[in-house]
Amino acid sequence: MKKSSLITMTAFAAVAVLGLSGCAAESAPAGSTRACVILPDADSGTRWEPGDRPALEKGLAEAGFEADIQNAQNDPAKYATISDAQLTKGCGVMLLVDLQGAGVAVAEKAKAAGVPVIAYDRPIAGADYYVSFDNETVGALQGQMIVDGLAAAGKDIKTASIIYGSGDPTDGNAKMFLDGALGVLDAAGAKAAFTMEGTWDGAKAGTLFEQAFTAVKGKVDAVLAPNDNNAASIIQVLDKNGLTVPVSGQDASIAGLQNVLLGKQYGTVYKPFTLEVAKALEVIKAIFAGETYPTTKSNDGVPFVTIDPISITADTVKDVVAAGDATVEALCTAEVAAACEKYGVK
Structure with a gap:
């Protein structure tokens, strides 16, 4: 199998995904620029806390958005409690890493409240977008x-x-x-x-x-x-x-x-998490701008924003x-x- 090079990786990250699948996603509630994020745990793959959290915090701050990033600590009940508190406080968008299916119910609540949902890294039925490496x-x-x-x-x-x-x-x-x-x-x-x-x-x-x-x-x-x-x-x-x-x-x-x-x-x-974070930030910016982010495929009906993995x-x-x-x-x-x-x- 051909080995991917970092040049290929960088080029891919720089190219906008073309085409459109699925129907248009919801826009963020008017005036809201608060991104609510739920991470699943602190240990799977050892990436969420040392990697994704600081990268998301930095990227959201640089884009001028407020960030509320919390971790469910591998507890689906805590996942639900966090989401209820976030939605009560108000979210312009929710970015969810699913935990044992808990993301589905949260996505339903968010959509009912008019809040668009991005399934991040793991698929969630009913989300507006799914951002992940091509699994x-x-x-x-x-x-x-x-x-x-x-x-x-x-x-x-x-x-x-x-x-x-x-x-x-x-x-x-x-x-x-x-x-x-x-x-x-x-x-x-x-x-x-x-x-x-x-x-x-x-x-x-x-x-x-x-x-x-x-x-x-x-x-x-x-x-x-x-x-x-x-x-x-x-x-x-x-x-x-x-x-x-x-x-x-x-x-x-x-x-x-x-x-x-x-x-x-x-x-x-x-799977450089930095590429995944960058792509998720692009989708969030599109949602806050009232735009539909382009995708080329879907996953169970959810528009799928894919990133290429690399064999090492x-x-x-x-x-x-x-x-x-x-x-x-x-x-x-x-x-x-x-x-x-x-x-x-x-």
């Missing part, structure tokens, strides 16, 4: 990691023992990730030796993988892991059993990038550093220093 492409890149990793190891994918993992089934993105991966794996003739229960919880993923490892009697040739957090726990089990096999990932986290450099994880899908392998970890989304100091610890030198991470 089936994310999955396809993960599936390709398994195909390429097995080929590099000289193993026949049609007879390989592959453990399939996936994200939490209550997260609408998880199915799209898995569908994208299966599209590639099925076409290559791969079959699952064992399919794990879906989760985003790293510790739980480790336990589930222990069970899968026992079920296949320790014969594992590759693992389809939905993100770096899951992959890290799976790799711990593989390490304990003296195995190194192709493992996929997602998020380009520090731990994930380190595992990629060390050869313990074949690759990770890089050991050879391209340096690109994530060059983009400012990882530092040499964080990546190149004593254990990883030799690998950083080998792959030009500096």
Whole structure:
């Protein structure tokens, strides 16, 4: 599979999405420039608090909008309580990251109050827009990691023992990730030796993988892991059993990038949250201006503003550093220093 370059990424971010799908979204209530944001938790993918929150706060402030950004701390009931308080105070737009389906009811309340809703990163039925990376492409890149990793190891994918993992089934993105991966794996003739229960919880993923490892009697040739957090726990089990096999990932986290450099994880899908924030801000500005933001596709009837993800392998970890989304100091610890030198991470 061709590797995306940072030049391609930057060019894509600069090009306006053309065309229009779906019907026109609502405009913000007259006179309101308050953006209400609900983040789902403080740990999934380790991105919301250290990444999206400050970027959204900065972008909204620079655009002259008031921001109310809160975190539901992985509690759907708290998610509902936060939304009620925000809507009571008044919102010109709501940007919601869904949490176990809680976003659907909040979107309904917001729409009833005339407040447009942007589903951010995860789909929400009934939203006016869905802003996210192209999730089936994310999955396809993960599936390709398994195909390429097995080929590099000289193993026949049609007879390989592959453990399939996936994200939490209550997260609408998880199915799209898995569908994208299966599209590639099925076409290559791969079959699952064992399919794990879906989760985003790293510790739980480790336990589930222990069970899968026992079920296949320790014969594992590759693992389809939905993100770096899951992959890290799976790799711990593989390490304990003296195995190194192709493992996929997602998020380009520090731990994930380190595992990629060390050869313990074949690759990770890089989704620069800065691109997602920038695109969401464009949509918010359009809504406050009473305009309809152009889209090229829809997701279950919701106009979908897509962003291209990037596949990262050991050879391209340096690109994530060059983009400012990882530092040499964080990546190149004593254990990883030799690998950083080998792959030009500096």
